[in-house]
Amino acid sequence: MKNILEYVGIEPDRLHFSWISSAEAEKFQKTATQVCEAVRALGPAQHMIKDIRKVA
Amino acid sequence: MENQEVAQKIQEVAKKLLSEGKVSCVIGFEKGTVPMRERPFFAYTPEEAERLTWTSFCCNNLANFLVRRDLGEAGKVAVVAQGCVSRNIVGLIKENQISREQVFVIGVPSPGMLDRRKVQAEVGAEKVITEVSEDGEDLIVKGKGFEERVPRKKVMRDNCYTCVQRNPVIVDELIGAETEPTHGGNIDKVSAPWEKLQADDRWAEFAENYQTCIRCYACRDACPLCYCHVCFVDEAQPQWCGKTQDESDVLTYHVLRAFHCAGRCTDCGACESACPMGIKVRRLTSKIEKDIREMYGYQAGMDLESKPPMSVYRPDDPQEFIK
Numbered sequence: 001m002k003n004i005l006e007y008v009g010i011e012p013d014r015l016h017f018s019w020i021s022s023a024e025a026e027k028f029q030k031t032a033t034q035v036c037e038a039v040r041a042l043g044p045a046q047h048m049i050k051d052i053r054k055v056a
Numbered sequence: 057m058e059n060q061e062v063a064q065k066i067q068e069v070a071k072k073l074l075s076e077g078k079v080s081c082v083i084g085f086e087k088g089t090v091p092m093r094e095r096p097f098f099a100y101t102p103e104e105a106e107r108l109t110w111t112s113f114c115c116n117n118l119a120n121f122l123v124r125r126d127l128g129e130a131g132k133v134a135v136v137a138q139g140c141v142s143r144n145i146v147g148l149i150k151e152n153q154i155s156r157e158q159v160f161v162i163g164v165p166s167p168g169m170l171d172r173r174k175v176q177a178e179v180g181a182e183k184v185i186t187e188v189s190e191d192g193e194d195l196i197v198k199g200k201g202f203e204e205r206v207p208r209k210k211v212m213r214d215n216c217y218t219c220v221q222r223n224p225v226i227v228d229e230l231i232g233a234e235t236e237p238t239h240g241g242n243i244d245k246v247s248a249p250w251e252k253l254q255a256d257d258r259w260a261e262f263a264e265n266y267q268t269c270i271r272c273y274a275c276r277d278a279c280p281l282c283y284c285h286v287c288f289v290d291e292a293q294p295q296w297c298g299k300t301q302d303e304s305d306v307l308t309y310h311v312l313r314a315f316h317c318a319g320r321c322t323d324c325g326a327c328e329s330a331c332p333m334g335i336k337v338r339r340l341t342s343k344i345e346k347d348i349r350e351m352y353g354y355q356a357g358m359d360l361e362s363k364p365p366m367s368v369y370r371p372d373d374p375q376e377f378i379k
Contacts, residue, residue: 002377004315007250007343008307009259018379031379047259050304 010047013038057232059190062164063110065231066136069162070105073134079160083118084108084136091188092172096121110136112170112190112208115329119144119280123153132158134228138166140215140324142224143357144280147320150357150364153283156226163224165235166216167208169325170195173334174211179204215325215338217241225358243323247342262307262340268333269306275337276313278330281320288312314340319348319366322356 006012016035020028057065070082086097086107094113098121099105119141122133137145142161148154179185179197187198195206218241223234250258273289276282288296289309297312298305323345327337348354351374352365365373 001315003347004311004340004343006255007248007258008262008311008340009250009255009257011255016379017377034379047263048304048307050298050300050302054302 011042013042014045058192059110059112059167062231063108066110066162066164067105067108069229069231070099070108070134071102073160074099074105075102078132079134080131082108082134082136082162083121084162085110085114085116085118088113091185092170092175108136110164112167112195113172113188114138115169115213115326116278117141117144117280117324117326119148120278120326122148122159123280123283132160134160134162136162136164137224138164139219139221139223139225140166140322141280142226143221143322144324146225146357146360147322147364148280148283149360151320156360160228161224161226163227163230165224165230165232166219166222168212168216168219168222168239169329170208170211170216171213171329174213175206178206178211212239213325213329214246214336215323215328218243218246219323220355221358226360243342244346247346249339249342251343263303265336265339266306266310267303269310269335270333271301271306271309272332274330274332275327275335278326279317280324280326281317282313288316310337310340314344317341318344319352319354319364320356321345 002012002015005015016038018031020031066084070084073079073082080100082099082105084097084099085094087109088095092113094109094111096116096118097107099108117140118135118137122135122145135145142163145159145161149156175188175195175197176185179199179202183199183202185197185199189196193208195208195211197204197206217239219239220237220243222237222239224230250261253261276287297308321341321344323338323342325338327341331337348365354362354365356364
């Protein structure tokens with residue numbers, strides 16, 4: 001999935017995968033922070049945006 | 057062997073199977089109402105078998121119909137299959153959609169199917185083609201006031217040019233002799249054409265490629281992999297994918313459909329031939345086919361034994377993307 005999204009021109013950093021056990025609170029917290037930082041660094045999405053006001 | 061001879065042989069085999077009661081039906085092609093549009097045909101009687109044909113425009117993938125009909129009731133069914141179709145039959149057997157015993161494979165080494173749009177472009181878009189016949193490696197295209205010879209190689213479908221398996225992989229009766237496995241095209245040179253571009257250009261090409269999509273779902277319906285009773289695009293609760301013509305919905309559909317074919321696509325090109333708008337659907341699906349080949353060393357449907365990479369776990373599966 002990541003490969004194909006990258007192939008069509010979507011920034012790979014928008015999609016993250018991780019295995020986290022319910023016992024791994026710290027890993028969950030760290031991963032969530034990393035995801036937020038990575039996406040924030042990219043800024044607002046430019047593609048795959050649907051403006052409901054226009055199409056609905 | 058010339059296509060006309062192959063058609064004769066297919067009819068003979070079909071008549072024999074039907075009259076002996078070995079199969080209830082033979083799935084093949086019959087002549088379309090307009091040139092270059094051969095269409096799937098179900099022959100139930102030896103008389104109907106006479107309508108079966110074989111030309112270079114048999115672009116549908118007949119494996120598709122093995123899951124669409126109720127095979128349990130129909131008993132054994134025969135299907136005319138070239139390389140890619142036989143690979144899709146193998147895929148359906150592996151995915152437990154049909155059993156090997158239910159299907160009789162009439163194997164035909166593929167001559168390489170032709171793209172009717174390329175033929176039309178070759179003689180000129182404004183000309184009306186009324187008759188197309190084959191003469192060895194040439195096509196004879198006739199219409200009002202013109203007759204042209206077009207070399208087959210020039211108008212071959214993209215996926216047939218880069219085919220790696222022209223001969224059927226499973227066969228109950230082979231028509232003609234096996235041919236060269238490929239047509240000489242190198243799949244690695246042409247698959248995933250947007251890979252070499254920058255991210256923004258990749259998006260631009262992607263969006264432009266599907267711009268004319270009318271969401272008729274012909275690509276899905278022609279695909280032997282898309283046999284779900286309710287497709288994700290038709291689901292309303294939950295609605296996975298918007299139903300509008302908005303770019304985001306159209307592109308979401310195409311990305312997800314391609315993704316569902318990962319590790320299963322045989323690059324048969326039925327989606328591309330079925331598209332009424334002439335969209336190059338394979339520009340997306342070929343990327344997935346290539347990734348599976350490179351990451352898992354797997355080509356779909358080549359044999360009955362190997363396990364499909366998306367349905368098994370191996371400790372050495374690529375997993376760099378998981379943090």
